[in-house]
Amino acid sequence: MSSDVRFTDFKSDKQPTWCPGCGDFGTMNGMMKALANTGNDPDNTFIIAGIGCSGKIGTYMHSYALHGVHGRALPLAAGVKMANPDLEVMAAGGDGDGYSIGVGHFIHAVRRNVDMSYIVMDNRIYGLTKGQASPTSREDFETSTTPDGPKQPPVNPLALALSAGATFIAQSFSSDAMRHAEIVQEAIEHDGFGFVNVFSPCVTFNDVDTYDYFRDSLVDVADTDHDPTDYDAAKDVILDMDKEYQGVLYQNESAQSYEAEHDLTENMAEIPDGAPDDAMDLVREFY
Amino acid sequence: MPADFNWAIGGEAGDGIDSTGKIFAQALSRAGRHVYTSKDFASRIRGGYTAYKIRTAVEPVQSVVDRLDVLIALTPRTIDENLGELHDNSVIIYDGERTTMKNAEIPDEMVGLNVPLKRLAEEAGGAIMRNVVALGAACAVADFPIENLDEAVEKRFGNKGQKLVDNNKEAARAGRQYVHDEYDLNLPYALETTDNDYVLLNGDEAIGMGALAAGCRYYAGYPITPATNVMEYLKGRIERYGGHVVQAEDELSAINMALGAARAGARSMTATSGPGIDLMTETFGLVATTETPLVICNVMRSGPSTGMPTKQEQGDINQMLYGGHGEIPRFVLAPTTIDECFWKTVEAFNLAEKYQLPVYLAGDLALAVTEQTFSPEAFDMDAVEIERGNVVDEETIGAWQNEKGQFKPHALTDDGISPRAFPGTSGGAHMTTGLEHDELGRRTEDGEMRIKQVDKRNKKVDTAEEREDWSPREFGDPDSENLVISWGSNEGAMVEAIDLLAEEGVDVRFISVPYIFPRPDLSDEIADAKEVLVVECNNTGQFADLLEHDALARVGRINKYDGVRYKADELADEISAALADTPEAIQ
Numbered sequence: 001m002s003s004d005v006r007f008t009d010f011k012s013d014k015q016p017t018w019c020p021g022c023g024d025f026g027t028m029n030g031m032m033k034a035l036a037n038t039g040n041d042p043d044n045t046f047i048i049a050g051i052g053c054s055g056k057i058g059t060y061m062h063s064y065a066l067h068g069v070h071g072r073a074l075p076l077a078a079g080v081k082m083a084n085p086d087l088e089v090m091a092a093g094g095d096g097d098g099y100s101i102g103v104g105h106f107i108h109a110v111r112r113n114v115d116m117s118y119i120v121m122d123n124r125i126y127g128l129t130k131g132q133a134s135p136t137s138r139e140d141f142e143t144s145t146t147p148d149g150p151k152q153p154p155v156n157p158l159a160l161a162l163s164a165g166a167t168f169i170a171q172s173f174s175s176d177a178m179r180h181a182e183i184v185q186e187a188i189e190h191d192g193f194g195f196v197n198v199f200s201p202c203v204t205f206n207d208v209d210t211y212d213y214f215r216d217s218l219v220d221v222a223d224t225d226h227d228p229t230d231y232d233a234a235k236d237v238i239l240d241m242d243k244e245y246q247g248v249l250y251q252n253e254s255a256q257s258y259e260a261e262h263d264l265t266e267n268m269a270e271i272p273d274g275a276p277d278d279a280m281d282l283v284r285e286f287y
Numbered sequence: 288m289p290a291d292f293n294w295a296i297g298g299e300a301g302d303g304i305d306s307t308g309k310i311f312a313q314a315l316s317r318a319g320r321h322v323y324t325s326k327d328f329a330s331r332i333r334g335g336y337t338a339y340k341i342r343t344a345v346e347p348v349q350s351v352v353d354r355l356d357v358l359i360a361l362t363p364r365t366i367d368e369n370l371g372e373l374h375d376n377s378v379i380i381y382d383g384e385r386t387t388m389k390n391a392e393i394p395d396e397m398v399g400l401n402v403p404l405k406r407l408a409e410e411a412g413g414a415i416m417r418n419v420v421a422l423g424a425a426c427a428v429a430d431f432p433i434e435n436l437d438e439a440v441e442k443r444f445g446n447k448g449q450k451l452v453d454n455n456k457e458a459a460r461a462g463r464q465y466v467h468d469e470y471d472l473n474l475p476y477a478l479e480t481t482d483n484d485y486v487l488l489n490g491d492e493a494i495g496m497g498a499l500a501a502g503c504r505y506y507a508g509y510p511i512t513p514a515t516n517v518m519e520y521l522k523g524r525i526e527r528y529g530g531h532v533v534q535a536e537d538e539l540s541a542i543n544m545a546l547g548a549a550r551a552g553a554r555s556m557t558a559t560s561g562p563g564i565d566l567m568t569e570t571f572g573l574v575a576t577t578e579t580p581l582v583i584c585n586v587m588r589s590g591p592s593t594g595m596p597t598k599q600e601q602g603d604i605n606q607m608l609y610g611g612h613g614e615i616p617r618f619v620l621a622p623t624t625i626d627e628c629f630w631k632t633v634e635a636f637n638l639a640e641k642y643q644l645p646v647y648l649a650g651d652l653a654l655a656v657t658e659q660t661f662s663p664e665a666f667d668m669d670a671v672e673i674e675r676g677n678v679v680d681e682e683t684i685g686a687w688q689n690e691k692g693q694f695k696p697h698a699l700t701d702d703g704i705s706p707r708a709f710p711g712t713s714g715g716a717h718m719t720t721g722l723e724h725d726e727l728g729r730r731t732e733d734g735e736m737r738i739k740q741v742d743k744r745n746k747k748v749d750t751a752e753e754r755e756d757w758s759p760r761e762f763g764d765p766d767s768e769n770l771v772i773s774w775g776s777n778e779g780a781m782v783e784a785i786d787l788l789a790e791e792g793v794d795v796r797f798i799s800v801p802y803i804f805p806r807p808d809l810s811d812e813i814a815d816a817k818e819v820l821v822v823e824c825n826n827t828g829q830f831a832d833l834l835e836h837d838a839l840a841r842v843g844r845i846n847k848y849d850g851v852r853y854k855a856d857e858l859a860d861e862i863s864a865a866l867a868d869t870p871e872a873i874q
Contacts (some may be wrong), residue, residue: 011693016728042716048547058718059729064710066550067720068543075507075540079547079555080710082531083505087551087710108536240437266529269552269709271502271673276528279668282496286486287317287663 007036010045012062018053019035019123021202023211026174028057028200029120031090034184035063040088048077050093050102053122053128054200057092071102074109074118078258081116083268085259089116096126099135099155106157110164110193115257117187120157121174123201124209131205141208157197158238162250167192169234169250174200179222179246186248192257199246214244221247229253290344292329292429292476293354296421297338297368298361300331306443306606307359307418308339309658310640311425311690311744312487313439315343316660318432319481321632323348323779323806325852326600327368330512331595336364345479349659349779350855356476357428359421363391372701373397376397376474380424382417400424400466406462412454419455423462430477433463447716486663490628490654490776491558493666494584495520498556500671503582504530505555509537509563511844512596514722517558538566539752542583546570549579550719552709554636558584561603562593568610573721575615577728578697578705578744580639580646580676582632587651590849598850599652601775604803604829607647614741616748618642619803621649623760626656626665631801633671638755641676643704650801651854653776679706681713688714695726699739703746752805759807762797769795769866770816772842776852777822783855784862793863803830810838820845820865824852 010032018024026283035045043065049055051070064087068076077091098106098120107116111123126144133146134158139162140149168190172180180198187194199214226247227233234250237243259265294311298304305326312322323342330337340355342348355372359380373379375396381388385400393399393561402424404417411420426433426853440455443642466472488496495517498506506525508518522532530553535541541557559567564585574581587603589595618638622631628650630751639646666812679687687695687706694717698705705726708715719728725736760778763771763785773781778799788795796816798805813819813834819842821831828844835842845861847853 017345043713043836044711045716046551046710047718058720063716063718064550065579065716065718066547067722068546069570069721072539072543072570075535075543076547076550078533079505079544079549080551081547082533082544082712083548083551083553104536105540108540149314166521185758262531264531267552267711268504268530268548268554270555271504274675275500275668275671275673279500279671280663280666282499282524283666283668284485286488286492287484 005036005039007032009149010035010042010061010063012060014059016152017056018061019204021203022053023123023174023202024054024057024121026177026180027119027198027200028060029175030172030177030180030184031092031119032061033181034086034188037181037185038088038188041076045088045090048073048080048089048091050097052094052097052126054092054097056092071097071100072105074099074102074105077116078109078112078114081114082264085115085264086267090119090188091116095120095124095134095136097120098198099157103135103155103160105119107160107164110161110166110195112258113167113192113255115192116258117183117184117194117196120197121130122157122197123200123202123206125202125206127202127205138208156238158249161195162235162238166195166250167252167255168194168248169238170196170248171244171246172196173197173218173246174198174212175215175244179220183246183248192250192255217244218246220245220258221245221249291341291342291348291352292344292356292478293342294357294425295338295340295355295369296359296361297327297336297365299333300329300337301333302333302337302361303418304337304339307422310340310419310439310443311422311486311546312341312658313442314436315341316485316487317438319434319483319485320345320478321485322487322658322660323350325351326656328597336368337360338365338368343478345481350783351852352856353854357425359425360388360391363389366393367390378428378453378474380421380428388596398472400428400470402462407465407551408458411458411461416455419458420462423459424466426459427463427466428472428474428476432480433459435480484652484663485660487658487660488625489656489658490625490650491516491517491586491629491646492520492773493555493625494558494632494648494650496666497629498636499524500629500668501554501633501636502673503556503636504528504534504553505545505548505553506530506557507535507541508547508557508559509535509541511560511563513588513652514558514560514563514584516655517584517586517838520606539569542567542570542574545581546574546579548792549581550710554640556582556584558586560588561590561606564603564606564610568573572611572613573614574645575617576721577719578769580643582635582639582646582648584648584650585653587649595850597652597823599852600822600848600850601651602826602829603649604833607649608804609832616647616745617647618751619647619649621775621801621803622654623657623775623799623801625654625657626661627801629666637672637674638751641704642673642751643676643707644747645834649775651776676703677706679708679712679715684708684712684714689727693717693727696728697724697743698726699743701787702750703743704750748805757807758807759809760799760801762799764794764796767796768811768817769793770819771797771822771862772800772809772819772834773822774800777824778853780853780858781822784859787856787859788863791863793866795862806833808837809834811840812839813838818866819843820862822853824848
């Protein structure tokens with residue numbers, strides 16, 4: 001790990017195919033800055049991505065990376081981190097990947113509290129398949145598959161996380177570059193599962209949850225007296241139906257990470273050339 | 288066929304049948320006798336019918352047979368269920384004071400021993416020990432040293448305090464004494480003992496132990512019968528070596544966790560059964576196309592869907608060979624015995640890493656729940672070799688970088704095998720993806736690169752076929768014109784069936800195949816034989832289909848899909864009948 005890593009070291013030489021103006025550019029830049037600011041380098045960083053526009057992020061960044069199947073980024077990331085706790089592990093995906101097909105894993109990843117970060121590029125739409133409703137789409141959001149709107153309330157991922165026992169819940173906005181990078185950095189520095197829901201607008205298929213909408217409506221908890229270590233205060237902002245917030249909304253600093261709970265410290269890649277020295281004891285147990 | 292003794296205890300789930308049977312099996316093992324066990328059990332916690340059966344002899348035993356010499360019956364149903372296996376000299380031990388057994392009918396030709404199991408247990412310290420009283424009674428019937436039973440009792444209850452151990456020993460003695468006092472037995476069941484030391488373990492445990500020997504450090508799984516024992520064995524042991532077991536929220540998660548750990552460089556595995564394989568198939572293609580070494584253990588049970596969860600079947604060959612969309616190579620190994628469960632697990636890890644692909648390790652319920660004795664030398668840990676394949680480090684990585692210094696995880700090579708750089712390796716940062724990719728692991732839709740990557744992945748199979756030994760195991764008369772082929776757990780029953788057939792004057796050559804893919808080419812053997820019979824526990828003959836495909840010839844089939852493994856005598860009868868019949872299909 002070197003101290004002179006620049007955030008551009010995390011950039012690959014592959015040009016993104018995201019639409020011009022896509023929120024994912026800003027989301028990715030913030031991730032790269034946060035990784036560099038926390039003293040990581042590409043050789044000790046592992047990015048796991050799901051499927052969707054967001055899933056392409058591993059290609060555009062430079063690090064160890066695995067682009068998995070739809071919805072399973074979190075268990076993949078947990079496996080990487082448990083097997084080598086020295087690695088900086090970051091999972092990234094979209095709202096469809098994380099809150100629809102992958103929502104079961106989301107709840108359990110939150111409970112498990114592996115020391116990693118999870119960045120969700122939430123654009124409230126299925127972009128790569130050209131504009132269908134996502135689990136965070138508004139109730140009346142008209143799409144090709146929901147011409148009259150989904151007619152069901154959107155998932156509140158922050159509330160799901162809180163109810164599942166999250167130790168770090170944050171929200172950011174991809175175009176507020178400085179704040180977004182700071183918030184992701186806090187997620188990385190958090191000793192546990194650092195969850196950041198990033199409003200990352202889709203300029204092609206979502207004309208409701210736009211840059212303008214978020215710019216005008218987001219309340220930054222840093223500008224309020226919000227105390228993220230206060231569970232009830234966190235509950236209030238997370239369940240607020242009238243306003244949307246950015247910043248670190250909840251943090252439990254006293255919770256132990258999964259690795260600490262299970263005493264995982266070793267790089268499991270390192271094994272001897274043969275059976276363990278005391279392996280015949282395993283046989284003798286069966287006498 | 289060895290001079291064997293066949294014993295069983297049966298009752299309802301919740302009666303402690305399994306642990307009582309295990310104690311007696313352990314006692315027989317401590318007495319230097321070989322043991323082979325089987326279980327009849329239902330997927331429920333209480334009620335129903337359940338039994339633990341033991342076949343024991345001084346010589347090795349590797350099958351169940353259709354005969355029962357001593358039966359401890361805790362319920363009337365236990366007698367009914369086993370009438371077909373009981374014979375004129377069979378002994379039935381029962382507690383006539385138990386309400387449900389009061390009116391139990393002991394067939395006239397058999398020996399009924401009415402032993403007040405509960406009352407004697409209460410006198411020894413608690414009704415819960417009634418099964419141990421029955422074991423004592425069995426010791427009297429079989430003239431079996433109670434000291435060996437003591438050893439098994441100590442192993443079972445030793446961690447629960449000396450008082451409990453002593454009470455159980457007393458309970459056993461009370462049962463033995465009662466039979467001595469009340470019955471004048473003249474039965475041919477005196478069990479010879481030897482000084483040999485044996486270990487007693489089941490197939491799931493052998494797989495778990497093989498994983499530890501092979502350096503497996505990460506296991507992610509979701510409980511499912513009959514694979515859960517692999518996870519339970521590893522939990523509490525893998526930690527000694529710096530490893531970890533995680534119970535995932537479902538099989539989708541389990542295989543992804545295992546895949547993540549494997550990408551981090553750990554020897555990683557998951558174990559499940561058919562319904563779990565269904566779910567894991569989603570991620571299987573990702574494992575294979577990212578060329579990640581992973582051992583996926585499929586302890587097969589009866590399907591489809593929930594099927595018969597506690598019953599034997601070998602119905603998943605097609606699922607393992609062809610499961611998943613698209614085309615991608617995978618290896619499928621199927622250990623044929625419990626000790627081979629250990630060795631094939633070691634081999635599976637080596638093959639997975641050398642050829643950088645998923646390896647299915649196909650056990651089945653018959654292997655998984657059977658306890659069998661072996662010499663400890665059968666698990667010679669010094670013979671375990673660990674081969675990790677082409678792993679690069681900071682010094683050697685340069686040879687695998689392009690002109691820009693980018694590492695090529697899917698480099699095109701003559702043998703199809705690319706280098707692996709574990710995360711943390713300087714200069715090795717790379718991605719890979721379930722999308723078709725180039726040498727750098729980045730998405731491509733270029734037709735030429737697509738063809739190269741597909742060919743490269745397939746090339747690994749050719750390379751493995753050349754470099755590795757895929758020989759089957761052979762038994763019986765190599766010159767016989769009657770060829771029997773089987774795979775997986777049928778080997779034990781068939782090996783014993785060979786002796787039974789010989790007594791009838793029927794000779795057979797038996798080839799037992801532990802490799803489903805790649806597999807040995809048996810075309811010549813099939814061509815040379817006059818009659819070929821393929822034995823497997825499924826309905827359609829999935830392995831027979833493969834052999835016909837390989838040999839371009841028809842083979843005869845013996846299939847069993849009632850949920851019960853083959854018994855040696857039953858199999859001998861079937862083979863004998865099939866050979867006498869010579870169905871037209873056989874060339």
